[in-house]
Amino acid sequence: MNDIGIFFAFVGGILSFFSPCVFPLLPAYITHLTGGKIENSRLKLNRSTLYFRSVGFIVGFSLIFIVLGASASFIGKILMNYRVIIMQIAGLLIIIFGLQMAGFLKFKFLMKEKRIYTGRQSKNMFSSILLGMAFASGWSPCVGLALSSILLLASSSETLSEGIFLLATYSLGMAIPFLIITIVISYSLKVMIRINKSLSKLAFINGVLMVMLGFLVLSGQMQKISAWLSAYSLFEF
Incomplete structure (x- = not known):
C-alpha cells in the first residue's frame, strides 16, 4: 500500500472537515440529526442520541466516499496501459486543485456548489445514514x-x-474530528468560534499539501518514496 498516499488521504480528510464550507455548518447538521436547538451558545439535545446518530452520519458519508474510490480504481485498472499518462494528468490536476484551495487561483467553475439537502429531520439511525450519504x-x-x-x-x-x-x-480523517468536535460543542459552542478564526489558515495548509502531493504524483517520485518506505515497513496492505 502507498504509505504516502495514505498519509495525504488521512490528513486531507481532517482538513476537509475543517474547511470553511463544512465546519461552520456543523451545528446545523447536529441539530438536524437530533432535533435539538441552539440556546445561549449551547446545543440543547440528548447527547446519547447525538452520539448514536453521528455514527450513522459517518457511516453514510463513508459509504459514498468508498464507493467513489472503488469506481475510480476500477476505471484506472481498465486504463492500466495508460497509467503513466493518467498519473501525470492526475498530478497536474491535483496541483491546480491545491493552488485553488490555497487561494493562488480563483477559478469560479471549481467553486460551483452542489449540495443535496433534505428538509426532513433525522429520526433514527437509518435516516442519519441517509443524511450522511446526501452530504x-x-x-x-x-x-x-x-x-x-x-x-x-x-x-x-x-x-x-x-x-x-x-x-x-x-473518511476516517473526516470522522475522527467530526466525533471529537461534536462531543465538545454539545457542551459549548465557544470552541467553534475559536476554530473559525483559523479556517482560512487550515485551507491554505490543505492547499499546500495538495500541491506537494500533485508534484509527487506528476514527477513519479510518489512510487519511489513508497517503495523506499515499503522496504522498511513491517506490514503491507
Whole structure:
C-alpha cells in the first residue's frame, strides 16, 4: 500500500472537515440529526442520541466516499496501459486543485456548489445514514477539491483494494474530528468560534499539501518514496 498516499488521504480528510464550507455548518447538521436547538451558545439535545446518530452520519458519508474510490480504481485498472499518462494528468490536476484551495487561483467553475439537502429531520439511525450519504453526494466546493485529489490518486493506484482503502482513510480523517468536535460543542459552542478564526489558515495548509502531493504524483517520485518506505515497513496492505 502507498504509505504516502495514505498519509495525504488521512490528513486531507481532517482538513476537509475543517474547511470553511463544512465546519461552520456543523451545528446545523447536529441539530438536524437530533432535533435539538441552539440556546445561549449551547446545543440543547440528548447527547446519547447525538452520539448514536453521528455514527450513522459517518457511516453514510463513508459509504459514498468508498464507493467513489472503488469506481475510480476500477476505471484506472481498465486504463492500466495508460497509467503513466493518467498519473501525470492526475498530478497536474491535483496541483491546480491545491493552488485553488490555497487561494493562488480563483477559478469560479471549481467553486460551483452542489449540495443535496433534505428538509426532513433525522429520526433514527437509518435516516442519519441517509443524511450522511446526501452530504457526501453533494459535497461543497472545499471538500470537492480535496476529495477529487484523493480520487485521482485512487484512479492511479495499482489495485482496487488500494483505492478503496485510500477513500476509507479519507473518511476516517473526516470522522475522527467530526466525533471529537461534536462531543465538545454539545457542551459549548465557544470552541467553534475559536476554530473559525483559523479556517482560512487550515485551507491554505490543505492547499499546500495538495500541491506537494500533485508534484509527487506528476514527477513519479510518489512510487519511489513508497517503495523506499515499503522496504522498511513491517506490514503491507
